[in-house]
Amino acid sequence: ICMLSPSLLASGSSDYKVRIWDMRTGECAKVLEGHSGIVFSVCMLSPIMLASGSGDKTLRVWDLRTGECVQEFEGHSDYITSVCMLSTSLLASGSRDKTVRIWDMQTRECIQVLKGHSGWVLSVAADGDGRRLVSGGRDHTLREWDISTGECLKVFQEFSDYVSSVSVNMDGRRVAAGSHDSSIRVWELQEE
Numbered sequence: 001i002c003m004l005s006p007s008l009l010a011s012g013s014s015d016y017k018v019r020i021w022d023m024r025t026g027e028c029a030k031v032l033e034g035h036s037g038i039v040f041s042v043c044m045l046s047p048i049m050l051a052s053g054s055g056d057k058t059l060r061v062w063d064l065r066t067g068e069c070v071q072e073f074e075g076h077s078d079y080i081t082s083v084c085m086l087s088t089s090l091l092a093s094g095s096r097d098k099t100v101r102i103w104d105m106q107t108r109e110c111i112q113v114l115k116g117h118s119g120w121v122l123s124v125a126a127d128g129d130g131r132r133l134v135s136g137g138r139d140h141t142l143r144e145w146d147i148s149t150g151e152c153l154k155v156f157q158e159f160s161d162y163v164s165s166v167s168v169n170m171d172g173r174r175v176a177a178g179s180h181d182s183s184i185r186v187w188e189l190q191e192e
Contacts, residue, residue, distance in 0.1 A: 002042050002050075004064070010050055012039030018052050018062065032062050034069045041082045043091075051091055053080030059093045059103065073103050075110045082123045086130035086147060094121030100135050102147060114145050116152045122164050127172030132189065134175045136163030142177045144189055153190045159183065 001011045008029065009021050018032035018039055037055025045051055049070075050062045059080055061071035078096035086092055090111075091103045100121055102112035119138030126133050132153070133145045142156040142163050161180035168175050168189070176186045 002044050004044050004050070005047070010042045010044070012042050012052055012054075014038045016054070016056075018042055018050065020064065030064070030067055032067050032069070034060060034072075037079065040080065043083045043085055045085050045091075046088075051083045051085065053083040053093050055079040057095075059083055059091065061091075061105065071105065071108060073108060073110070075101055078120075081121060084124050084126050084133075086126045086133065090130060090147075092124050092126065092133055094124040094135055094137075096120040098137070100124055100133065100145065102133075112147065112150050114150055114152070116143055116155070117141065119162075122162060123166045125166045125168045125175070127168045127189065128170055129172060132168075132172065134166045134168060134177075134189075136166040136177050136179075138162045140179075142166060142175065142185075142187075144175070156185075156187060158185060 016035045020030040022029045035054040039054050041053040043051045048064050057076045059073040060069045063070050076095040080093045080095050082094040089105050094100050098117045100114040101110045104111045117137040121137045123136045136142045140159045144154045159179045165178040178184045
């Protein structure tokens with residue numbers, strides 16, 4: 001799920017749809033249809049744009065005013081489990097194919113494939129300026145990446161189970177990661 005505004009949120013679903021919810025009424029305000037697999041992740045790109053990642057191996061961008069899919073990205077060989085925005089023109093997606101892909105929204109091309117995880121990538125998050133990305137996976141690791149070079153800057157291996165959720169604070173200095181080992185850990189990221 002993701003918050004779109006103080007009164008709206010978006011959710012992905014096992015019925016292959018993205019739903020926009022009015023939190024004041026609890027009612028579904030809009031349904032976005034187009035995926036042919038479970039929608040695992042949604043991410044707000046702007047007040048009028050939303051991205052979604054699915055078991056159909058596609059990343060889609062939606063116009064929230066019309067409910068139409070305006071962009072579709074293909075390249076992963078397995079489910080897309082997590083999506084995040086890096087900048088106004090770049091998106092990232094994590095997948096069960098063990099990679100993170102960086103997508104250029106203007107050219108609609110994959111411009112970088114980040115490899116290093118030995119298990120599914122379950123969660124991705126960007127720092128505040130879109131220069132670094134973190135990813136968590138089934139290989140029990142959290143990885144910090146330099147977006148411009150594709151280099152893995154650091155591997156955090158303190159977990160005994162999947163890293164299922166990652167988040168970077170607003171100033172980009174700290175990352176929090178939640179794991180199936182029942183822990184949440186927080187680290188300082190690499191200084192630039």
